Amino acid sequence: MKKEMICISCPMGCRITAEWENDNDIKVTGNKCPRGIVYGREEILSPRRVVTATIDINSSSLGRIPVMTTGTVPKGIIDSLLNRIYKMHLETPIARDDIIMKNIDDTGIDLIATRTVTT
């Protein structure tokens, strides 16, 4: 099998190709660094993404606060995670890097605020 994709591990955005006969023998080409090989293999075996979103807050200056995961999470849990995020409401003050959701679905990844909102 063969799959073409863009490596999103850095802003270079290399166009890479993964070719494989089985899960143990995935060959990646087109990458300009080793991270592209890791990304290409992961995309075939278990695709993951960083999640960014916003959460409703009781602020007089801002309606929602931006949040993001501290790393990638499996694509399979993203719909459920976003559903939970968009139902949340937070009270200020909230500081940048505050943990909003710890160890999301036992992934070891947290959801953190990416902005400070005091009022």
Ligand code: SF4
């Ligand atoms: S292969 Fe390396 S250089 Fe190319 S986008 Fe991925 S991380 Fe960046």
